[in-house]
Structure formats: C-alpha cells, structure tokens
C-alpha cells in the first residue's frame with residue numbers, strides 16, 4: 670500500500686475502533702469522541718484545552734444534529750485539522766528561508 674492508502678486505512682480503523690465501543694456501533698458519541706481525541710490527537714488537545722472545547726467540536730462537526738459523529742462528519746474534522754497542520758507546516762520552512770537570506 671502507498672502512504673496515502675495507509676493514511677486512509679488508519680483513519681477508517683481509528684474511527685471504527687472508537688465508534689464501536691458503545692451505543693451506535695457506526696457513529697461516535699461525545700464520550701467516544703473525547704476518548705479518540707485524548708488518545709489519538711494528544712497534541713491537538715493540549716493546545717485547545719478549555720472545558721467546553723469538546724462541546725464546541727461536537728456541535729461544529731455534527732451536521733445532521735443527531736449528537737453522534739458518523740464517518741463523513743469525522744472525515745471533515747480530520748480534513749480540517751490537516752489543513753490547519755499543513756498551513757503551520759508550510760510556514761516553517763518559509764520562515765527559515767527568510768531568516769537565512771538576512
């Protein structure tokens with residue numbers, strides 16, 4: 670498998686690993702989402718740690734308002750995070766290059 674195929678597979682695996690724990694086996698409830706973020710996105714959580722973060726994330730992502738995240742809603746979350754990370758990532762070498770010139 671290619672790197673991208675592996676990434677897609679791990680996204681699916683991670684989602685189902687947490688989604689199957691309780692309630693609807695194909696969706697994440699708030700408790701399952703919390704566990705997923707704490708275990709799989711510890712760096713994300715430390716930068717955004719406020720008491721209502723989880724509620725906000727859940728509200729933002731839950732497009733059909735059923736208090737559960739299906740895979741489509743979860744993918745939107747990961748995609749959004751990836752975009753944020755990529756911006757951060759692409760800023761770093763540019764900054765370095767600029768300071769190098771001076």
Ligand SMILES: [Ca+2]
Nearest residue numbers: 688691693696
């Ligand atoms: Ca579930």
Ligand SMILES: [Ca+2]
Nearest residue numbers: 731733735737
């Ligand atoms: Ca939903």
